[in-house]
Amino acid sequence: MTSPAEHIQSFVNQTWLGRYDVPVGESTNTLIWSFMVSTLSLGGLFGTMTCVSLSAKYRRKTCLQINNVVAILAAVMMILSRMVKSFEMILLARFLYGYNAGLGINLHLMYLGEIAPKRMRGFLALTSSAYLSVGKLLGQVIGLKELMGTEDMWPYLLAVSGLPAILQFVSMPFFPEAPRYLYIDKGDEDGCKKALQWLWREDDVNLKIEMEDMRKERESAQVTQTKTMLDALRDRSVRWQLMAMLIPCSGLQFCGINAIYFYAFDIFRESGVPEEKMHYLALGIGAAEVITVSACAFMIERAGRKKLLGYGYLLMGVMMSVLTVLLTIKDWYPWLPYFNIALLFFVICIYGLGPCGASMCLPADLFLQMWRPSAFAVGGIVNWGGLFLIGMLFPYVVDGIGQFCFLVFVAYCIVTAAFMLYFIPETKGKSSMEITEEFNKLNYKKCSTELEKGIDLFATKL
Template sequence: MKNNLKELTQYWRLYLLTLVLGVGGTLQYGIQVSIMTSPAEHIQSFVNQTWLGRYEVPVGESTNTLLWSFIVSTSSLGGLVGAIHCGSLSVKYGRKTSLQINNVVAILAAVMMVLSRMAKSFEMILLGRFLFGYNSGLGINLHLMYLGESCPKRMRGFLTLTSSIFLSLGKLLGQVIGIKELMGTEDMWPYLLAVSGLPAILQFLSLLWFPEAPRYLYIDKGDEDGCKKALQWLWQEDEVNLKLELEDMRQERQSAEGEKAKTMLDVLRSRCVRWQLLALLIPCSGLQFCGINAIYFYAFDIFRESGVPDDKMHYLSLGIGATEVITVTTCAFMIDRAGRKRLLGFGYLLMGVMMSVLIVMLTIKDLYSWMPYLNIALLFSVICVYGLGPSGASMCLSADLFLQAWRPSAFAVGGIVNWAGLFLIGMLFPYIVAGMGQFCFLIFVGYCIFTSAFMLYFIPETKGKTSMEITEDFNKLNFKNSGTEPEKGTGMFATKL
């Protein structure tokens, strides 16, 4: 108890950094994800009125649908571009400065949203959504990179997973402020779309008081004194207790001495990070292909069949958001005990099993009057498992799996896969549901089972290990049955296998 209290008071600056990064990063993205549902009819009405004012004819139904699809999906395209720029920006300008540049993008997007109605321009909404997407695609990766490079290894899992907590909290907050009693009205919708600019302003100003990421200072810039000062300020440790952390950084710097920061092409082609890349991409893809979007889609149908009035659906969806917040928060306290491997592996397995049962229940839902209520229980159970495992633990992987030279580009690759998956699901999912109905879950069940088997049987655990120790474990997979030495920069402790 005394140790926990000491840790809580000692690392208060690190926790404050976590709060600043979370509010201006994943919480902001979570708000953007969830606020588009409430003002949808008001935005479409604005598009119709603007079109009529310009061309003196009402907008066609197909054109209106196309414009709305672009407004919704352009955020994913922006996120994809932001993820691509993550690697180069974070290496050139550092984690902190890149985040502040990114905040300016979000503030600019918010200004466009507020002025769109005044300027009678739905194109400003499109551009604002793209910029907010860019801000999220870049900001989430920078958030995880900065935090992962600033915290002790024993706290790395817990602190990086807070990004999932803020993401879930942002979704819930977006749902709350979007209700018609608050900002989900015809008068307030431009301000609702722009509300994400407030966390960006807060983060921009707050980061002025924080140092650059210590590992970036030492390993990338060679600034040992700056790294020590940053660690002492964040951790409030004396120089003796920082020796182990500095020694780990020194070994990693020596192993990559003379090596330039790796490109995305290097990450994709190099054998020395092949298994790390698979361990990152398969679970990250699973965030989009695990079926959670199908669960949210079917939630309203299941609620309606249970007798919930349409005007109360939005309030019940708040319960789904609250469930995700609670379970992801629980995951944060479990991850450094249970480990990433178990939470991901068994999480995907349970999701696959539960969705298989849900398929059967949705097929025979008309046999008994109580079945819709059982489907609601199954729906909430899947969301609980998603929050306890895949949603939370996946956030730790990029910070865990790669050494400093590879990390920025690895984040970029992971971000590209995630945003591209989100865009594909957004475009194709309605057609999949229309063609397959509840049997669309079979696709997601297959992916969940595959991801579970991959994580449990092939990937080593990373909890409580240094970057060099993790790299040594993966070198046993990357160079298995090979007579070649690991490449320089992949871990100086790796031996010939």
């Protein structure tokens, strides 16, 4: 929405003038634009909330297929909005895009987590982060004024998101249903074996190992149904898993990355970069994120989630502290603005290698099948809700304290790093049951301690 912003606002003004014979007021225009920007987050929040019921009632593959129709409908509405002179269609289309993203990201990660062997679970989950970064970069590229960021092309620019939906709609029928869903949720052992053989093309030994792991998980879940979000928030058995997911996942919005993007153009301007060249430098930031997220996909199974998240947040906190100091003294030396640009890129690289990449696979890693839909929904609500709050409140924070706004994010990064490094066990290379056993030591630590004390006291009396 950044590139075609002036054209969309002009379209709103022309539409208002044609309806009421007066130009739109400045406050009304600002309000309409704010709704256009924020309604994506509201749609994402709503899509995330419906993920639990839809994924439990229908198959993962079916939900993904239907969700593509939502994005295609939104794209059509974007194209027609100028023809019928209705900016309300843009509002509704943005909401539908948000719904498609909120539901689709959760379903996609769920599907990937359930089709992947444990040795590739982190890598496949990270493809979502990589493609999200690629999508942002492509949006910046095609939004350039030399391409589609023009007054004539902006409706088609906003409709480009419908193209991946069409591609997935056409290709999805050729893929099998998630094996873990078929076996654990539906009890379809034959269907699960066929799906595994189609996906993995491996020998029977590895398939038997994976089936045995699913069997254990299914036996542990047979007495219960798929859990709701309220169950996930209340149940002690997933308390630490929930914290291990929510703290770093909420960090995707509260780690300061939005502040970095917000200050980027100011830093470019202070360094003497011409106004017409700034968008090209911004493309470099997007490219840096794509490269580092892609690199994280290859590192995650070697380095592990815990180290990438813990040290990633720690380094982000340190670098933003340094950036705050340098922004405060930027007028002391003429070379400082250029150094700030380098720091800017460095923070983006750390974000891509750690928090952005490794957070995406946490719900699939940490939770058993019966908890997984609720975990994705809770994580998605926190993520989209945080995005909405940052979008609404951050400009006021910047106006109030300027570059010192980074210190708020620094505190969050340091606390998150300490939590991940000192409290959370590593999950790489472990099955779902093994991970659950690790977290049960934390979830029931107090009970175990009391039991041990009781045994010691009983032995003393004897």
